[in-house]
Amino acid sequence: MPEKTVPARTRSASAAQETTRAAERYVAPPVDIYEDDAGLVVLADLPGVEPKALDVKVEHGMLTIQGHAKHLAMGEPIEREHELTAYFRQFQLPEEVDPAGINADLKHGVLTLRLPRAERAKPRRIEVRAS
Amino acid sequence: MLTLPQEVRRPLEQLRDQVHAAIERWLPGRRDHDEDQGEPSGALVRRVFGGPALDVEETDDTIIVRAELPGLRSNDFAVDATANRVTIRGEKGDEHEERGRGFHRMERRYGSFVRSIALPCEVEPDRATARYRDGVLTMTLPKTEASKARRIRVEVHGG
Numbered sequence: 001m002p003e004k005t006v007p008a009r010t011r012s013a014s015a016a017q018e019t020t021r022a023a024e025r026y027v028a029p030p031v032d033i034y035e036d037d038a039g040l041v042v043l044a045d046l047p048g049v050e051p052k053a054l055d056v057k058v059e060h061g062m063l064t065i066q067g068h069a070k071h072l073a074m075g076e077p078i079e080r081e082h083e084l085t086a087y088f089r090q091f092q093l094p095e096e097v098d099p100a101g102i103n104a105d106l107k108h109g110v111l112t113l114r115l116p117r118a119e120r121a122k123p124r125r126i127e128v129r130a131s
Numbered sequence: 132m133l134t135l136p137q138e139v140r141r142p143l144e145q146l147r148d149q150v151h152a153a154i155e156r157w158l159p160g161r162r163d164h165d166e167d168q169g170e171p172s173g174a175l176v177r178r179v180f181g182g183p184a185l186d187v188e189e190t191d192d193t194i195i196v197r198a199e200l201p202g203l204r205s206n207d208f209a210v211d212a213t214a215n216r217v218t219i220r221g222e223k224g225d226e227h228e229e230r231g232r233g234f235h236r237m238e239r240r241y242g243s244f245v246r247s248i249a250l251p252c253e254v255e256p257d258r259a260t261a262r263y264r265d266g267v268l269t270m271t272l273p274k275t276e277a278s279k280a281r282r283i284r285v286e287v288h289g290g
Contacts, residue, residue, distance in 0.1 A: 001235050030240075035233030045239055047199040047266035075190035078251050109201035109266015
């Protein structure tokens with residue numbers, strides 16, 4: 001599953017983009033991607049992100065994971081290793097994923113995405129008949 | 132994931148704790164005002180040993196420590212606080228050991244971890260509270276009366 005290192009923009013989005021605005025800082029969340037019988041499973045670490053602050057979308061065959069961690073700064077920073085901030089990552093989906101069947105679940109700061117294989121891409125047993 | 136027997140793992144974990152402590156002693160954590168000191172020791176420890184990322188904040192009455200622990204349940208880790216140090220240790224099980232077929236990427240970390248951090252002032256560990264939500268652990272450690280008194284606000288008058 002190839003990754004897009006530069007955030008992709010759709011034509012409509014770039015038209016509305018403010019060119020003067022500085023690009024937002026974001027962190028690429030670590031992911032595990034593996035295959036199971038139903039299709040692809042993507043696990044992404046998104047600590048501090050509430051379900052309502054998470055945006056997962058598929059557009060033009062591109063999967064985009066975007067989330068904002070609630071920033072709870074209560075005092076002055078002493079040690080800051082990982083500013084709880086914005087997460088962003090994009091992957092090019094393989095053709096055989098069924099975009100309508102994608103299922104996303106966010107629990108304990110981990111996103112589990114299930115990307116089912118499209119029916120036509122599922123392996124089929126081919127009967128071999130002896131003549 | 133490689134699982135070592137307890138009698139091998141225990142001494143290895145102790146060695147790891149000692150190395151952590153040594154690194155922290157040699158390379159005290161970078162503060163915001165000394166940018167030139169290079170890599171903060173915390174980031175170095177974390178890159179080598181893979182413990183959770185920590186944020187430490189100070190208010191007038193408390194020290195707040197936040198740790199990123201995505202995918203853990205609250206009984207997967209334990210927190211110990213003393214007057215000047217917080218230690219978080221835990222174990223993250225590999226949730227896809229059995230289904231591990233056809234891996235495309237494996238970037239998330241599994242296994243046991245320990246992170247220990249020195250606090251900027253003395254706290255009362257008995258009155259500390261901790262909360263775990265959305266994969267983030269937030270500890271609130273009330274300062275001792277002595278450390279509260281140490282903090283003096285200086286008013287700056289503009290001309």
